[in-house]
Amino acid sequence: MEKVNLAKQLVEWRRDFHQYPETGFLEMRTASILASILADLGFDLQLGKEVMSDHHCMGKPDEESTKKHLQWAMTNGANKNYIEYFSGGYTGVVATLDTKKEGPTIAYRFDMDALDINESDDGDHYPNLECFKSKIPDKMHACGHDAHMSIGLGLATLLTANKDNLCGKIKLIFQPAEEGTRGAKSMVQANVVADVDYLVASHIGTGVPHNHFVAANNGFLATTKLDISFNGMASHAGSRPEEGKNALLAAASAALNIYAIPRHSEGTTRVNVGELHAGTGRNIIANQAKLKVETRGETSSINDYVKDQVESIVAGAATMYQIDYDIEVVGEGLSCRCSTDLASILNECAQESSAIAESFIENNDSAGSEDATYFMEAVQKNGGLATYCIFGTELAAGHHNEKFDINEDTLLPAVEILYSSVVKLCEKE
Amino acid sequence: MEKVNLAKQLVEWRRDFHQYPETGFLEMRTASILASILADLGFDLQLGKEVMSDHHCMGKPDEESTKKHLQWAMTNGANKNYIEYFSGGYTGVVATLDTKKEGPTIAYRFDMDALDINESDDGDHYPNLECFKSKIPDKMHACGHDAHMSIGLGLATLLTANKDNLCGKIKLIFQPAEEGTRGAKSMVQANVVADVDYLVASHIGTGVPHNHFVAANNGFLATTKLDISFNGMASHAGSRPEEGKNALLAAASAALNIYAIPRHSEGTTRVNVGELHAGTGRNIIANQAKLKVETRGETSSINDYVKDQVESIVAGAATMYQIDYDIEVVGEGLSCRCSTDLASILNECAQESSAIAESFIENNDSAGSEDATYFMEAVQKNGGLATYCIFGTELAAGHHNEKFDINEDTLLPAVEILYSSVVKLCEKE
Amino acid sequence: MEKVNLAKQLVEWRRDFHQYPETGFLEMRTASILASILADLGFDLQLGKEVMSDHHCMGKPDEESTKKHLQWAMTNGANKNYIEYFSGGYTGVVATLDTKKEGPTIAYRFDMDALDINESDDGDHYPNLECFKSKIPDKMHACGHDAHMSIGLGLATLLTANKDNLCGKIKLIFQPAEEGTRGAKSMVQANVVADVDYLVASHIGTGVPHNHFVAANNGFLATTKLDISFNGMASHAGSRPEEGKNALLAAASAALNIYAIPRHSEGTTRVNVGELHAGTGRNIIANQAKLKVETRGETSSINDYVKDQVESIVAGAATMYQIDYDIEVVGEGLSCRCSTDLASILNECAQESSAIAESFIENNDSAGSEDATYFMEAVQKNGGLATYCIFGTELAAGHHNEKFDINEDTLLPAVEILYSSVVKLCEKE
């Protein structure tokens, strides 16, 4: 395919995904289309439960929502040949190109899920002008994962076209449910990267300027997302106050004490109780309370420290009010440091690209949380190398904003940098 | 009308109301039917805003809900001749019979509203067996106000039939929104009882056995219902924690400290935070929190003490977090003591009734809260007498239960007792 | 002894005790003098550990304080013949007069301890004017127990003088450590009232006017006094905040939640955290916190309900902060109802007294807490009768005030009423 045509194709793919955003563990239409294209390009596929450990999926929607979404996907363009692999909400796709020549196994990881955001109706919002706005109310690709998948397909296209010049195996990993850091762990536990020597994860935007590239984005905070519930006993607050077991008070006490968790001298921490919902009526002692909590730490062990404190506090609050509680981990991300040797190679690739004005080996600013860190840690533990790159781009508005949009000119250079990293890694052998 | 026919009519009225339950300030169908019947019986009517002070309605639904319900009422049997009086959600009805003879002004107060409860589907639930179950999902007459209105109409019927034997004026007051103690104050402020010498409020059930009667039910706790909101500032909990103004923490602190309000040495108190809802997302510092609070006191002044503490605590919690707050009074009831002289008369009437096995002058057990106390206080302050009676009945299940039901045999004796109190009060002059 | 002389003697005894106040479990001088006088009067004595169960003494001072006080007592007038019985802080005295005639066993209970209050220096304070002010700084008989003991000795005097007219056995029980409701339980557990048919406890003052008498003072609240400590881990708050286990925060959380314990629908409750002391330095995370807590309930079971909640809350607060805790019961009183038959007899005695203007069978106002209730409950459980009387008197200032003083004219009538109750109970047989 010529460069011009590939550039057009990248935009087309991205805009199709953009119009049909699907949230975590429900990327059924998306996955079926990815699978179909990758199969056509000659990749071997592993799909659904084959690449995801059921037990390690975090914050997965319930069966009913999953079934309902399947119906939606069937009538909204899902590829019928592949949809069944994903029907239970296991929407991971791993596509492998085996060159049959000796060489390393190199993996590229892309994320697939959209957000519960209603895309802007404003006339000046580019997706409106160009008619590729989300067709689904309250769902939107507002973080750029549509672009990530398009880049992944573009990379697949170049790999197929140049297969004879390559060596080893190249794995393209399409991961569900990055938002809330929920999906990566299940793919790692399914051994998706057990054989991987080099892993490259990447993201578009995140504040890096257009035509700039970061080869090693360090500074992700480890994080845990917790859904906490307290289950007490209701009672009429006027006539039988002593018979109630007050879940609202337990939750209020827990919230206050969770915020009071001490700072850690070895690095940044964060903790937030973002939501608290308790009680069913003014004159009833509340028997039910739910909290949505998030912890972060500069390292995984600092995050574990914060998480342990949360667990003690919740157990204590339940003891105080003689009630039951439940803590569900609905998301988790690690801290991780990129492998300098691999980052150097990516940096070279970027410096050689005519589209890149400036390339940086390393960025250490704290930059939220990511579950690509699970893949990175697993590869590094096996003696492999891993890095996390950023493709700078102009953003119409920040990530997770209803007017988020990227500059589509970023897509082709991103594909080319990743492709040339494959070439360099093969040469290195 | 003969006794047998009146008994039948009472059941018919009650069952009609039962099938079309309307909640507080939305009793439009109900009020229009009451107005029509009372007009036909020869009563003078004062309706809607004429008998309700807009400013003193508490916890009134918003305009949109009110309009929507008006549509519902129009298509569900409302009387078109009267509906417009009630269209704004001012659903009070005062019907006066002027005997044109010198004598006292005697008022009887009945409440009209239903509850947000879904009536039981069980086969053994009597309204199902007899096919008069609520036709509206999640709405139910589960406190007996349908029976109260039926008794009111029965009383009107007897009064009209015997008008020549009576003296003075008799006022029948049908009050909206007793649940949550929200409606009475607005009628009192509209001077509905300014001219009243004797006021009789009444309730069916409340644990008093069938064929028993209580002439003076003291022991209502004064109460205030408060909707409290905190308005802070949202911020990303990971990247800008210092920019948030945390409404969830303010609410949690307020809740804990509200429960810690001291007991009062002069009488019973109660306080409850029945609901707390705060926050919009796990990783956002919550900018919004809402609490539903209820205070009670053995006397109005004890209740005011508790309410004052709540207000200080809420103001303090807002100061702590540098945020705004709002406290809305959405319901209020007073404490009150029945006038013994009037209770004695009611007691006599009951003892003379062949249907009543036992009649008690007085019951001092604490019995929840009631806003009929506003009418009682106003009449007593003017030098009049007031009492609150209970008509005992068998209950299929407790008040506010989805299987609540009364024994309809209670209706006719209730009407007769009230009617004979009019006779006795006229004789007394 | 003549009446006039007895009256003088009563004042003399009272003033001696008043000048040498001793607090709970340290009434060594006091007890030794009581023992000596009662022995001289011909009573059989049981002393110290014979009448107190070590295991059931609550809030007893430590060994060192006890030893130190022994030295003080030895040099401040203690009777050397008896002091050794009380040297370990077991200061109970039971004196029995056995008439050797068949008849009931009748017990009278008096309390002995003073308070940690510095008696007023004011010129107009009567004990100053008459030179019998406390000789001990920060110790004072500010509750009238000095008078109680004087009455007890007066009763002993009359009993001895009239022994031939009496029957059965009469036991005079002098109890340590009533303040803080600490001493009675240990005497009951030592079986001091196992053989008692009638028990009369009494108090002077408490708001009852001079020359008035109450035969049955009901309404004592059951109570428990708890010393709570949290033991965490200190850490430098600046350099190692994560290594601290914060006892101050555990205590603050516990205090807030203890005050939030719900009211009880079946009767009055109280709860107070009177003291909280935590931490040793501004920049150290506090490893130690202590709370002084008091619960009360209209019945013993309501008090137990409150106490159980406190225990859960404390356990929960410790769990929250991963620290240890300790709860020590340092005082406990029961609720109790006086036996009407015995109260009637006392009431008769009072009505027959020329010194008493008005006598009341019963007073049900809530009146603090008392551990005489342990004796009363034990006697009633065995089928005996018990009551608690009040001798009204003028008070210069309220109980526990630094200017507290009684009218000494109350002493003789009190002795006479108690004595005539013995006579009546003997006659009854």
Add this chain to the structure above:
Amino acid sequence: MEKVNLAKQLVEWRRDFHQYPETGFLEMRTASILASILADLGFDLQLGKEVMSDHHCMGKPDEESTKKHLQWAMTNGANKNYIEYFSGGYTGVVATLDTKKEGPTIAYRFDMDALDINESDDGDHYPNLECFKSKIPDKMHACGHDAHMSIGLGLATLLTANKDNLCGKIKLIFQPAEEGTRGAKSMVQANVVADVDYLVASHIGTGVPHNHFVAANNGFLATTKLDISFNGMASHAGSRPEEGKNALLAAASAALNIYAIPRHSEGTTRVNVGELHAGTGRNIIANQAKLKVETRGETSSINDYVKDQVESIVAGAATMYQIDYDIEVVGEGLSCRCSTDLASILNECAQESSAIAESFIENNDSAGSEDATYFMEAVQKNGGLATYCIFGTELAAGHHNEKFDINEDTLLPAVEILYSSVVKLCEKE
């Protein structure tokens, strides 16, 4: 003076100060001896209130303690000629050597105060072996300020001896009350450094190894020390709970919410409630509570942010309980960055010293708080240069430990480095 003699003298001075430790604003004996020696060496003196702004002394002891300590100093070796300057607790000493030659004004700052620590009795504690242990129970030079003053006097000795080779003015500033960061501000506000071109502050130990030197110790956290009190209303918790205004609960609420102050994204924060003392009796609603609080921030503005939150929380807690409160600032330190140009000169001096094995220009580790930062900020604001050096030494135990001790071999090299910095700064002109 020869080197050997100076070394001996340094030890002698240090051991004298060590035996007579005086805490902040009470360094009367210490100051009088410093003044006497410096006067003998030919320095001009400014003393007491001349060099301290009364209004800006923080956490100064009350008048009675100050008077009492004066008596102690008078009988424990204070120099009678100077003691009166310091008698009010204004114990600052500024000694100036004017060379009468043109040149810069160079200042050296030393701190004088000891700690409330009881020095170890252990046989192996070096001050015991050598018989120079603190003579004062519960007071100890456990931070090395005794060594600092000895170094200051050594520097004065060399300056006097070599006056002819120097230019400009040299000011030696002896500051009271560094512990708790309380004394520096008052000297700065008294314009002690208004004319200073170069300021060198220094500390011994702090973890830097023996024979090592740090020329610029950055990383001090800004800090504020707050004494907070709540003043409520006492009431008997059993009989009149509603009349209390609970200061204990206000303090507990404040403590919990103070710990919950959010992290700051721009730098490290710390907050601690080190002490909480509330209440006077178990059955009394506490009318008094006191908290000792400390905030820290990576910059002064971050610390101000934390302090502002504390103030809002305290105001809110008082509002909650309708009580008064007071916040007193009893200590404050700034963040500060050393002037690189001045640090380079000190670094050269150290590198030229034969006693120094390794010298570091800069150390950025966070290292507690210091109020020398007030002097540094004032000099830098006037266009001058300032730095903070560390003289490494072996520590027998950490700072503020009862077994703290330094290696006295550090004293002479420290004096020499400071002296040679004067020489270099004169040469620079």
